[in-house]
Amino acid sequence: MAITIKSEREIELMTQAGRILEIVHEEMEKALKPGMTTLDIDAIGEEVIRSYGCEPSFLNYNGYPASICVSVNEEVVHGIPSRNRIIQEGDIVSLDAGLIYKGYHSDAARTHAVGEISEEAKKLIEVTRQSFFEGIKYAKEGNYLFEISGAIGRYAAGFGYGVVRELCGHGIGTHLHEDPEIPNFPMMRRGPKLKAGMTLAIEPMITLGTEKVRWLDDDWTVVTRDGKLSAHYENTVLITKGEPILLTLGGKIK
Numbered sequence: 001m002a003i004t005i006k007s008e009r010e011i012e013l014m015t016q017a018g019r020i021l022e023i024v025h026e027e028m029e030k031a032l033k034p035g036m037t038t039l040d041i042d043a044i045g046e047e048v049i050r051s052y053g054c055e056p057s058f059l060n061y062n063g064y065p066a067s068i069c070v071s072v073n074e075e076v077v078h079g080i081p082s083r084n085r086i087i088q089e090g091d092i093v094s095l096d097a098g099l100i101y102k103g104y105h106s107d108a109a110r111t112h113a114v115g116e117i118s119e120e121a122k123k124l125i126e127v128t129r130q131s132f133f134e135g136i137k138y139a140k141e142g143n144y145l146f147e148i149s150g151a152i153g154r155y156a157a158g159f160g161y162g163v164v165r166e167l168c169g170h171g172i173g174t175h176l177h178e179d180p181e182i183p184n185f186p187m188m189r190r191g192p193k194l195k196a197g198m199t200l201a202i203e204p205m206i207t208l209g210t211e212k213v214r215w216l217d218d219d220w221t222v223v224t225r226d227g228k229l230s231a232h233y234e235n236t237v238l239i240t241k242g243e244p245i246l247l248t249l250g251g252k253i254k
Protein backbone atom coordinates (compact mmCIF):
# COMPACT_ATOMS: atom_id res chain seq x y z
CA MET A 1 0.00 0.00 0.00
CA ALA A 2 1.22 3.49 -0.80
CA ILE A 3 1.94 5.96 1.99
CA THR A 4 -1.07 8.24 2.32
CA ILE A 5 -0.82 12.03 2.30
CA LYS A 6 -3.46 13.59 4.50
CA SER A 7 -5.60 16.54 3.38
CA GLU A 8 -6.13 19.67 5.50
CA ARG A 9 -9.42 18.22 6.72
CA GLU A 10 -7.83 14.91 7.66
CA ILE A 11 -5.01 16.70 9.48
CA GLU A 12 -7.61 18.68 11.43
CA LEU A 13 -9.30 15.43 12.52
CA MET A 14 -5.99 13.80 13.43
CA THR A 15 -5.04 16.91 15.40
CA GLN A 16 -8.23 16.59 17.41
CA ALA A 17 -7.69 12.85 17.85
CA GLY A 18 -4.17 13.54 19.12
CA ARG A 19 -5.35 16.14 21.63
CA ILE A 20 -7.86 13.72 23.06
CA LEU A 21 -5.26 10.97 23.27
CA GLU A 22 -2.99 13.30 25.19
CA ILE A 23 -5.74 13.79 27.74
CA VAL A 24 -6.20 10.01 27.97
CA HIS A 25 -2.50 9.69 28.79
CA GLU A 26 -2.64 12.50 31.34
CA GLU A 27 -5.53 10.85 33.15
CA MET A 28 -3.87 7.43 33.17
CA GLU A 29 -0.63 8.93 34.46
CA LYS A 30 -2.44 10.76 37.27
CA ALA A 31 -4.21 7.55 38.28
CA LEU A 32 -1.17 5.27 38.16
CA LYS A 33 -0.42 4.19 41.77
CA PRO A 34 1.00 1.17 43.57
CA GLY A 35 -1.74 -1.29 44.50
CA MET A 36 -3.77 -0.77 41.35
CA THR A 37 -4.13 -3.56 38.84
CA THR A 38 -3.22 -3.20 35.20
CA LEU A 39 -6.91 -3.76 34.45
CA ASP A 40 -7.77 -0.66 36.53
CA ILE A 41 -5.57 1.39 34.19
CA ASP A 42 -7.29 -0.12 31.17
CA ALA A 43 -10.70 0.83 32.58
CA ILE A 44 -9.61 4.43 33.16
CA GLY A 45 -8.11 4.74 29.68
CA GLU A 46 -11.15 3.25 28.01
CA GLU A 47 -13.51 5.46 29.97
CA VAL A 48 -11.68 8.65 29.03
CA ILE A 49 -11.51 7.59 25.37
CA ARG A 50 -15.25 6.94 25.28
CA SER A 51 -16.07 10.11 27.22
CA TYR A 52 -14.84 12.05 24.18
CA GLY A 53 -17.00 10.02 21.81
CA CYS A 54 -14.00 8.08 20.53
CA GLU A 55 -13.43 4.35 20.16
CA PRO A 56 -10.44 2.50 21.63
CA SER A 57 -8.64 1.32 18.50
CA PHE A 58 -6.72 -1.53 20.15
CA LEU A 59 -9.85 -3.27 21.45
CA ASN A 60 -10.43 -6.35 19.27
CA TYR A 61 -7.62 -5.33 16.90
CA ASN A 62 -6.42 -8.73 15.66
CA GLY A 63 -8.21 -10.09 18.70
CA TYR A 64 -6.47 -7.88 21.29
CA PRO A 65 -8.74 -8.15 24.35
CA ALA A 66 -8.39 -4.67 25.92
CA SER A 67 -8.24 -0.95 25.17
CA ILE A 68 -4.81 -0.13 26.58
CA CYS A 69 -1.52 -2.01 26.52
CA VAL A 70 -0.01 -2.01 30.03
CA SER A 71 3.52 -3.40 29.97
CA VAL A 72 5.35 -3.68 33.30
CA ASN A 73 9.16 -3.81 33.74
CA GLU A 74 10.57 -6.49 31.37
CA GLU A 75 7.40 -6.35 29.28
CA VAL A 76 8.25 -4.40 26.15
CA VAL A 77 4.80 -3.83 24.62
CA HIS A 78 1.30 -5.32 24.31
CA GLY A 79 0.97 -6.27 27.98
CA ILE A 80 -2.63 -7.42 28.42
CA PRO A 81 -4.36 -5.74 31.35
CA SER A 82 -5.24 -8.19 34.11
CA ARG A 83 -7.06 -7.99 37.42
CA ASN A 84 -4.35 -10.24 38.82
CA ARG A 85 -1.43 -7.99 37.97
CA ILE A 86 -0.83 -5.49 40.74
CA ILE A 87 1.36 -2.49 40.05
CA GLN A 88 4.05 -2.05 42.69
CA GLU A 89 6.26 0.74 43.94
CA GLY A 90 9.49 0.65 41.92
CA ASP A 91 7.89 -0.68 38.74
CA ILE A 92 8.17 1.01 35.40
CA VAL A 93 4.92 0.86 33.45
CA SER A 94 4.58 1.46 29.73
CA LEU A 95 1.12 2.65 28.73
CA ASP A 96 0.22 2.47 25.06
CA ALA A 97 -3.13 3.81 23.91
CA GLY A 98 -4.88 4.38 20.61
CA LEU A 99 -8.21 5.86 19.66
CA ILE A 100 -10.40 6.59 16.67
CA TYR A 101 -12.01 10.03 16.31
CA LYS A 102 -14.38 10.49 13.36
CA GLY A 103 -12.62 7.73 11.47
CA TYR A 104 -9.06 8.88 12.24
CA HIS A 105 -6.55 7.15 14.46
CA SER A 106 -4.07 8.44 16.98
CA ASP A 107 -1.50 6.32 18.81
CA ALA A 108 0.90 7.19 21.64
CA ALA A 109 2.88 5.49 24.39
CA ARG A 110 4.72 6.60 27.53
CA THR A 111 6.72 4.77 30.19
CA HIS A 112 6.12 5.94 33.75
CA ALA A 113 7.89 5.39 37.04
CA VAL A 114 5.75 4.11 39.92
CA GLY A 115 7.06 5.81 43.05
CA GLU A 116 10.81 5.58 43.55
CA ILE A 117 12.63 3.64 40.84
CA SER A 118 16.30 2.81 40.35
CA GLU A 119 18.67 5.28 38.72
CA GLU A 120 19.23 2.89 35.84
CA ALA A 121 15.48 2.64 35.23
CA LYS A 122 15.16 6.43 35.25
CA LYS A 123 17.94 6.76 32.74
CA LEU A 124 16.42 4.10 30.47
CA ILE A 125 13.09 5.95 30.41
CA GLU A 126 14.78 9.26 29.67
CA VAL A 127 17.06 7.91 26.92
CA THR A 128 14.11 6.13 25.28
CA ARG A 129 12.17 9.39 25.21
CA GLN A 130 15.18 11.32 23.96
CA SER A 131 15.82 8.76 21.21
CA PHE A 132 12.43 9.69 19.77
CA PHE A 133 13.45 13.36 19.74
CA GLU A 134 16.81 12.52 18.16
CA GLY A 135 14.88 10.70 15.44
CA ILE A 136 12.42 13.43 14.66
CA LYS A 137 15.23 15.90 14.03
CA TYR A 138 15.13 14.26 10.59
CA ALA A 139 11.34 14.19 10.30
CA LYS A 140 10.91 16.72 7.54
CA GLU A 141 9.80 16.81 3.90
CA GLY A 142 12.69 15.93 1.60
CA ASN A 143 14.53 13.75 4.11
CA TYR A 144 14.38 9.96 4.06
CA LEU A 145 12.48 7.84 6.54
CA PHE A 146 15.42 5.72 7.61
CA GLU A 147 17.37 8.81 8.66
CA ILE A 148 14.86 8.89 11.53
CA SER A 149 15.40 5.18 12.20
CA GLY A 150 19.18 5.53 12.23
CA ALA A 151 19.17 8.50 14.57
CA ILE A 152 16.92 6.72 17.09
CA GLY A 153 18.93 3.51 17.06
CA ARG A 154 22.36 5.10 17.17
CA TYR A 155 21.41 7.34 20.06
CA ALA A 156 20.06 4.51 22.22
CA ALA A 157 22.85 2.11 21.28
CA GLY A 158 25.33 4.80 22.33
CA PHE A 159 24.25 4.16 25.93
CA GLY A 160 24.81 0.43 25.52
CA TYR A 161 21.06 -0.22 25.45
CA GLY A 162 19.24 -2.83 23.39
CA VAL A 163 17.25 -1.48 20.46
CA VAL A 164 14.32 -3.79 19.78
CA ARG A 165 14.33 -4.84 16.13
CA GLU A 166 11.35 -7.16 15.95
CA LEU A 167 8.77 -4.38 16.35
CA CYS A 168 8.50 -1.10 14.45
CA GLY A 169 6.57 2.14 14.18
CA HIS A 170 4.12 2.69 11.37
CA GLY A 171 2.11 5.08 9.24
CA ILE A 172 -1.29 5.95 10.72
CA GLY A 173 -4.54 7.54 9.51
CA THR A 174 -7.82 5.85 8.67
CA HIS A 175 -6.08 2.68 9.87
CA LEU A 176 -4.02 2.09 13.01
CA HIS A 177 -1.24 0.55 10.96
CA GLU A 178 -0.51 2.00 7.54
CA ASP A 179 2.64 2.05 5.46
CA PRO A 180 5.46 2.74 5.97
CA GLU A 181 6.98 0.45 8.58
CA ILE A 182 9.36 2.52 10.73
CA PRO A 183 12.33 0.62 12.21
CA ASN A 184 14.14 2.05 15.22
CA PHE A 185 17.61 1.08 14.04
CA PRO A 186 19.97 2.00 11.19
CA MET A 187 19.09 0.53 7.81
CA MET A 188 21.21 -0.20 4.75
CA ARG A 189 18.70 1.66 2.56
CA ARG A 190 17.42 5.20 2.92
CA GLY A 191 13.73 4.24 2.74
CA PRO A 192 10.88 6.34 1.37
CA LYS A 193 11.23 10.09 0.94
CA LEU A 194 9.23 12.08 3.48
CA LYS A 195 6.48 14.39 2.28
CA ALA A 196 4.31 16.97 4.01
CA GLY A 197 1.01 15.41 5.03
CA MET A 198 2.42 12.03 6.01
CA THR A 199 1.42 10.95 9.52
CA LEU A 200 3.73 8.55 11.32
CA ALA A 201 3.60 6.75 14.66
CA ILE A 202 7.24 6.69 15.72
CA GLU A 203 7.83 4.41 18.68
CA PRO A 204 11.26 3.40 19.98
CA MET A 205 11.32 0.38 22.31
CA ILE A 206 14.61 0.30 24.22
CA THR A 207 15.96 -2.21 26.75
CA LEU A 208 18.59 -2.29 29.51
CA GLY A 209 20.09 -5.50 28.14
CA THR A 210 19.50 -7.61 25.09
CA GLU A 211 17.57 -6.35 22.07
CA LYS A 212 16.05 -9.81 21.70
CA VAL A 213 12.43 -10.31 22.70
CA ARG A 214 10.00 -13.19 22.97
CA TRP A 215 6.23 -13.56 23.03
CA LEU A 216 4.46 -14.98 26.08
CA ASP A 217 1.92 -17.79 25.76
CA ASP A 218 -0.91 -15.24 25.59
CA ASP A 219 0.46 -14.50 22.07
CA TRP A 220 0.53 -10.77 22.81
CA THR A 221 2.83 -9.80 25.65
CA VAL A 222 6.33 -9.12 24.34
CA VAL A 223 9.10 -9.43 26.95
CA THR A 224 12.86 -9.05 26.89
CA ARG A 225 14.60 -12.42 26.58
CA ASP A 226 16.93 -11.62 29.45
CA GLY A 227 14.18 -10.30 31.72
CA LYS A 228 15.77 -6.84 31.95
CA LEU A 229 13.73 -3.63 31.88
CA SER A 230 12.30 -2.11 28.73
CA ALA A 231 10.83 1.33 27.94
CA HIS A 232 8.59 2.65 25.15
CA TYR A 233 7.86 6.12 23.85
CA GLU A 234 5.55 6.94 20.97
CA ASN A 235 3.87 9.92 19.36
CA THR A 236 1.80 10.38 16.24
CA VAL A 237 3.78 12.84 14.12
CA LEU A 238 2.74 15.01 11.16
CA ILE A 239 5.44 15.65 8.56
CA THR A 240 5.54 19.19 7.17
CA LYS A 241 7.95 21.25 5.07
CA GLY A 242 9.40 22.54 8.35
CA GLU A 243 9.38 21.24 11.91
CA PRO A 244 7.28 18.12 12.50
CA ILE A 245 4.06 18.54 14.44
CA LEU A 246 3.64 16.14 17.36
CA LEU A 247 -0.08 15.49 17.24
CA THR A 248 -0.07 13.64 20.57
CA LEU A 249 2.20 16.12 22.36
CA GLY A 250 0.85 19.64 22.30
CA GLY A 251 1.20 19.88 18.56
CA LYS A 252 4.81 21.01 18.74
CA ILE A 253 8.32 20.07 19.76
CA LYS A 254 8.74 20.15 23.52
Ligand code: MF3
Nearest residue numbers: 057058061064069078096107
Ligand atom coordinates in the same frame (compact mmCIF):
# COMPACT_ATOMS: atom_id res chain seq x y z
N1 MF3 B 1 1.11 1.17 19.61
C1 MF3 B 1 0.97 -0.23 19.30
C2 MF3 B 1 1.20 -0.43 17.83
O1 MF3 B 1 1.30 0.50 17.16
C3 MF3 B 1 -0.29 -0.77 19.81
C4 MF3 B 1 -0.98 -1.84 19.08
S1 MF3 B 1 -1.69 -2.89 20.22
C5 MF3 B 1 -2.89 -3.72 19.45
O2 MF3 B 1 1.35 -1.51 17.33
F1 MF3 B 1 -3.52 -4.37 20.30
F2 MF3 B 1 -3.69 -2.89 18.87
F3 MF3 B 1 -2.35 -4.47 18.52
Ligand code: CO
Nearest residue numbers: 107201203234
Ligand atom coordinates in the same frame (compact mmCIF):
# COMPACT_ATOMS: atom_id res chain seq x y z
CO1 CO C 1 1.97 2.33 17.36
